[in-house]
Amino acid sequence: MKLELGFIKINDVQFSNECAVKDGILYVNPEEVKEYVYDYDDVKQFVKSISFDIAKPGESVRITPVKDVIEPRCKVEGPGVIFPGVMNHKVDTVGSGRTHVLKGAAVVTAGKIVGFQEGLIDMTGPGAQYTPFSKTLNIVMVCEPVEGTKQHDYERAVRFAGLRAAGFIGQIGKNVEPDEIKTYETLGIKEGIEKYPNLPRVGYVHMLQTQGLLHDTYVYGVDAKRIVATLINPTETMDGAILSGNCVSACDKNTTYHHLNNPVVAELFEEHGKTINYVCNIITNENVYLADKQRGSDWAAKLAKLLDLDAVIVSEEGFGNPDADLIMNCTKQEKQGIKTVLVTDEYAGQDGKSQGLADSDPLADAVVSGGNANMPVVLPPMDKIIGMTDYVDVCSGGHAGSLRPDGSIEAELQIITGATNEMGFNCMSAR
C-alpha cells in the first residue's frame, strides 16, 4: 500500500473571517469550525459551549486539562476519509492515495470530564521541553458540558468535537500545493521478499491502551478492547485509522497526533529498503482480563511468525498492567526467534530508586526508555491559562499543594502531556 503525504508547512495560525492557507499562515474562522463541529448530534446534545483560543510556541501560556491533540489532515486522493469509521460511518480502507497535512498546526481539546483531570501543556519555560506540543501552533478548543451530561457521553462528545474540528481545519489544506511530498509504501509478502531478498523482515507490534472510560483506543471506530490482534498497514495510521480515547496519565498516553505521526512507523520507513524490509504493523490491545492479555500476545506472536518476521519493535501505552502485555509480547516473540526491541517508560519513584516496570524478564534485553515519569518538576506561573488549573492537585503526578498560590506548579512529570511517550516520540530517556 502506497500513500503520499503532502506537507503544507504552517508557520503561523490566526483567527480570521475566512478559512485559508496563505504564505504559510493558517487562517481559521472559529465560527465556521464551531458550526461544523456542532452539526453532529453527539456533540450538539452534550456540549454546551466551545471556546477557541490559539497557543503558540514561546508564549507564556499553559493549557490544561488537555484531552487530546490532533493534527489537521485531509484526504486528497484515494479511498476513504480521515478518521474512518468515526464521523460519517465511512469505513473504506484508508492509507493509499494522497493526504495533505497542515504541518506545524494542531487541534488541542481541553475541558473537564471527570473530577480528576490530566494533561498539561506549557508553551514556554522548563515544562515546554518535555512536551512536543510546545512546538506546535495549537488551536485549543475548551469544551463545557451540558448540565447533567454523563461522563462517558461527554468523553465521546469531546473526542468527536476534536476530530471534527481537526477534520474541518484539515480540509483547508485540500487545494493547497504542499511544500514537500513524501511517499510511503510497504509491499505484499511475496513482492517484498522478491524485491528485498537480503533484508531482514521487520514489523511493529503496536500496543493500544484498551481498558475503560478515559482508557480506550479506537480502530476504524471500533473499540479496540474488542479486537483480536490484527494487521494494519503503516500508512493507514497516517490517515487516522487509530484514534485516542484516553488521557489518564498524560505523560504516556498516545494522543491521536502521536498515532498520525507514529515515530516508530516514521523511523522504520527511514530504513525501509535500505537496511530492513518494513513489512507491516501488528496492533494488539492491553486488556484487563488476563486471558485477553494472553490471547493478544499469542496472536501478535502468531501473526509475526506467519509473516516470517525477523524482528519487531514493540511499543507500550500507559502504566502498570500494560507492562505485563509488554513483557508477554517480548518473551513470546523472542522464544520463537524473533528479535525484539521494546519502547516504554519508567515509574522509578521520585528518587529514581524504585523498580521502574511492574513486570520484567531477562529476555527483554533491548529496551528504550522514555524516562522516569515520577521525576519532580517545578513549572513557573504562566501569564495566561487556557482551560483551568483547578484540577492540578488531583492530576496523576500532582499532590496536595501542587498548585501554589503564585500559580506555579510542583508535580511529577506524569502531569505533562506526552512527556514520557512510549512510542519513542521524544529525546528524553533515563539511565
Added chain:
Amino acid sequence: MVKEIERVGIPVVHMCTITPISLTVGANRIIPTIAIPYPLGNPALPHDEEYALRYKLVSAAIKAFSVDIDKQTVFEV
C-alpha cells in the same frame, strides 16, 4: 527475607507451604510444609502424631543444611 539472611552468610532453610512463592523470593533450601494456617502441624491428627509429623519436617530441614546445593532446591520430605 530469606535472601537478606543468607546474604550475610547464614544458610537458611525456608519451610513454607507454597513453594513457588519461596522460589520466587529467592530461597535456596526449601522444605514444603502442610498448609497455610498450620505449616508445621495438622490439627486433624492426634497430638502425638502431629508432633511426629512436625519432628519429621524439622528433621528434613536440619538435614537440608548438610546438603551441598548449587541452585534453588525443594527437598522432598
Added chain:
Amino acid sequence: MAYRVVHYINQFFANVGGEEMAHIAPELREGKVGPGMAFETAWKGEAVIVNTIVCGDSYFAEHEKEAKEQVIAWVKEINPDMFIAGPAFNAGRYGYACANIALEVKTQLGIPVLTGMYEENPGADLKDKILITPTANSAAGMRKAAPTMAKLALKLMKGEALGASCEEGYMPNGIRVNFFEKERGAKRAVKMLLNKINGKAFTTEFPMPNFDRVEPGKAIPDMSKVLLGLATSGGIVPKGNPDHIEASSASHYGEYDIEGWDRLTPEGWETAHGGYDPVYANEDPNRVLPVDVLRQMEREHKIGKLHRYFYTTVGNGTAVASSRKFAEEYAQKMLKAGVQACIMTST
C-alpha cells in the same frame, strides 16, 4: 578559594614500587603525587589536592581495619571538600581498597567521594554505594578518565545535582535520572534493533532487574554444634502482642526471647497475622514456630543450640521494602550473636 581535595593512591602510582612494596602502611604526603597531577590540570585552579595518602595494596587487604582507621583520622583532621581514590583501572586489590576506603570516608565523615576503575574490577561491586567512574582496563586510560573524574568531582564539591550516569561518567548506581538523548526514542529503538539483528553490540537503556539471587549458603556437615536461629513471617508473638505488631502492613518486626520455653504454649504465645485463619496457630503456636521439636533436637544433640531470640514479622501485606529492611536488620543481629544457620517458617 580553591576546593581542597585528599587523594588516595597505592604504592605503585606513588612510584614507591610494585608488588615488593605492596606491604607499606599508609603515609600522608603534602600536595599531589603521581596521577593527582592530571586532576589538578583539569581543575585549572578551582580545586587543589592538599594531601595524598599512599597505602600499599597488600597492607590494605591484610590490615583493612587499621588502614581505614588511619585514613579516617587523617581525612577528619584535614577536613577536605572531597575525597578521591584511584583510579585503580583493572588492579583488583587496589580497586577493592579504593572502593572500600571511599565508602568508609563517605559513611564516617559525610564527605563527597569518588573513585574510578574498570567495570570488572571487584571493587566495582560497590557502585551502588559510592560513585565510581568506569575506566579502561589499564593505566593508559588515565588520559580519558582524569577529565571525567575531575569534572564529576568539581560538581560534587559545588553541590550541583548530578545528571544521568551516562552523561556524567559514573557507573549506573540504581538511581534513574532523566536526561535528553540526541535522537528520539523511536530512532534509538530502530538502531538498537539493527544492531540486535546484525549480532552487533547494543546496550539496553533499561536493564531488567537482576533477578537478585543469593548463592546458596555452604552446606553444614555437622549440625550438632551449630547455633540455630529461628525466624518466621507467620506473626508469632507473646500473648497480648505487647509490641502491637500490625495484623497486616506491619511497620516493625518482633524480637522475642524463648530462653526457658520448652514449647510455645497457647497461654504464652499467639499469632498477630491477619492473613490466615489464626485458630490453629493460637491453639498450638508450635505449628508455625516449631520450638517444641527443636528443644528435643537440642537435647538429642541434633543441633547445637537454639538461639535465644527469634524474629517475627507479619507477611500479610507488609511492604516488600520494609520486610527486606527488617530482615537486613535482624540478619545482622543474628550474625553478631554467632548464629550459624537459620530456619525460616512462613504461613
Added chain:
Amino acid sequence: MKSPNRIRIVTNNPLVKQILSDWYTVEYYEDATYRDILVKVRDMVYNGYELFTHPMAGSVKPNETMYKSIVVGTDQKGTDIDHCKLMMNALITCDKFKPTGVQYSDYHYKDFQLIDYTLLCGALDFDAIAGLSKANM
C-alpha cells in the same frame, strides 16, 4: 458479558456492588483500602484461587484512586506462580507511590468509582453504560 459462573469480584467500590451484584458474585469490603484489596486478592491467589483480571487495571495511580475491583475464581485450583508474581509486583508498584495528601470531594470519589467500574466492565465485557442507566446513575 462474560459468564458469572465460578468467578467473584473482590472490591471496595460501592458502585460495583450496586450495579454488578445483580449479575455477579460481589465480595464487597466497605472499609478496605486499595492496598487492602490487593493484599486480600494476593492471599487468595497464594491460596490457590485463580486470578482473572490484572490487579493494576487503569492508569489512575494507586495513590490517587481508592477503589479497586479484581476478579478471582471461586474454586481453589492450585497456586499459579505467574499469578503470584503479578500480585507481588502489584504490591511493590503500589508501595512506591507516595500519598498525595489531597482531600477529595464527593464528586472525586464518584468519578474514581466510575473509572474503576468501567475498567472492570471492560474486563468482563459488561455493558458499562447500560449498567449505569439501569442503576439510574
